[in-house]
Amino acid sequence: MSNDVWGTPVVAGGTLFVSSFEVHALDIGSGQRRYKTRDVAWALAVDAGRVHAADGPHLYTVDVADGTERWRNSLDGWIYSLDAADGVLCCGIRGGGVQLRSAASGAELWRADDAQQDYENPQSGPALVGGAAYYYGGGRLRCVDPRGGRLRWAFQVGEEVPSRPVELGGTLYLTSGTRVYALDVATGAERWRFEAAVVLFTPPAVDGGAVYVADYLGTVYSLDAATGRDRWRGRTGSRQGAEPVVVAGGTVLVGAGDTLHAFDTGSGRERWRYSARGELVGAPAVADGLVHLGSRDHSLHTLDLSTGQLRWELGTKGELTGSPVAVGGRVFVGSKDRCVYALDAFYGTAVPS
Numbered sequence: 001m002s003n004d005v006w007g008t009p010v011v012a013g014g015t016l017f018v019s020s021f022e023v024h025a026l027d028i029g030s031g032q033r034r035y036k037t038r039d040v041a042w043a044l045a046v047d048a049g050r051v052h053a054a055d056g057p058h059l060y061t062v063d064v065a066d067g068t069e070r071w072r073n074s075l076d077g078w079i080y081s082l083d084a085a086d087g088v089l090c091c092g093i094r095g096g097g098v099q100l101r102s103a104a105s106g107a108e109l110w111r112a113d114d115a116q117q118d119y120e121n122p123q124s125g126p127a128l129v130g131g132a133a134y135y136y137g138g139g140r141l142r143c144v145d146p147r148g149g150r151l152r153w154a155f156q157v158g159e160e161v162p163s164r165p166v167e168l169g170g171t172l173y174l175t176s177g178t179r180v181y182a183l184d185v186a187t188g189a190e191r192w193r194f195e196a197a198v199v200l201f202t203p204p205a206v207d208g209g210a211v212y213v214a215d216y217l218g219t220v221y222s223l224d225a226a227t228g229r230d231r232w233r234g235r236t237g238s239r240q241g242a243e244p245v246v247v248a249g250g251t252v253l254v255g256a257g258d259t260l261h262a263f264d265t266g267s268g269r270e271r272w273r274y275s276a277r278g279e280l281v282g283a284p285a286v287a288d289g290l291v292h293l294g295s296r297d298h299s300l301h302t303l304d305l306s307t308g309q310l311r312w313e314l315g316t317k318g319e320l321t322g323s324p325v326a327v328g329g330r331v332f333v334g335s336k337d338r339c340v341y342a343l344d345a346f347y348g349t350a351v352p353s
Helices: none
Strands: 010-012 015-020 022-027 033-036 043-047 050-054 058-063 069-074 079-085 088-093 097-102 108-112 127-129 132-137 140-144 151-156 166-168 171-176 179-184 190-195 205-207 210-214 219-224 230-235 246-248 251-256 259-264 270-275 280-287 290-295 299-304 310-315 320-327 330-335 339-344
Touching: 010 043, 010 320, 015 043, 015 330, 015 339, 022 050, 043 079, 050 079, 079 127, 088 127, 088 132, 097 132, 166 205, 179 210, 205 246, 219 251, 246 280, 251 280, 259 280, 290 320, 290 330, 299 320, 299 330
Parallel strands: 280 320
Antiparallel strands: 010 015, 015 022, 022 033, 043 050, 050 058, 058 069, 079 088, 088 097, 097 108, 127 132, 132 140, 140 151, 166 171, 171 179, 179 190, 205 210, 210 219, 219 230, 246 251, 251 259, 259 270, 280 290, 290 299, 299 310, 320 330, 330 339
16 A cells, blocks of 8 residues: 555454545455545544545545445534444534534534533544543533433533543443543433542543553552442553553453553453563454554564463564554554555464455
């Protein structure tokens, strides 16, 4: 592929979508390009057979199957975040704007101009989660009906921009500054809060009755999902990124600098750690007992989840971009050497076309 590849690939409907200025749709089996969009895509979301993208002030939608454009709209601002779910698009607009639009036609459903103006990035922008739209502004997290725009509730979180919420079993979990909150999804009532010693950069990960978060100094917290009780704490090195903790196979995975740490979900005991030759890139992808990990050493490392032992390593001619994606026995990753790699997840060999 020409042009630089960046970001994390998206897999949907047997197609691999990669943002490299335009959106490139690649056949997941052969790697052959099915089509590319004619416009730049600074924001991308795939849902229900449609690819939604924004080139800044313009929003457009094409079919997943063949790239046929369905509609295009011009918005009154730069779109910095884009989310799609259940026939609705949620757009974060620079300068404090939020717009909800129909995924079928692009028609505006609702808008607000009182959202955050700090930390305008895809990770902390307005989001669609569990049948609701959430956005932050004026110290409050607001929950909005995604089709009618009716305000369901608002909750005071303070001056720190909250993480993207996670919903599970009628409870909404989020971090904001040094706090972890558990809120009732229907009413916004606080069920519990946990106060950490320093700022929590990561959104929560919820798995098996526990909530996992990490702070920037290197403490990993395991909290009881029902009560917020402190179950255990683990230690890593300091962290610069905001990637969430990854939980899989009874293991908590946390990257810090050039090292991936693995903790037992029940006891918090560190099972193993693996150090690459450069700072880790994005979050690890876990599937079928394997951990796929990108590093600024220009390599993709694949480890055994239970032991942390290196299974195989692939070196590229450029820095990896975004997190790897593992699906269907394959792992996909982009590199600044202008290539997208599709590899057999177990052996690390190229997938035959």
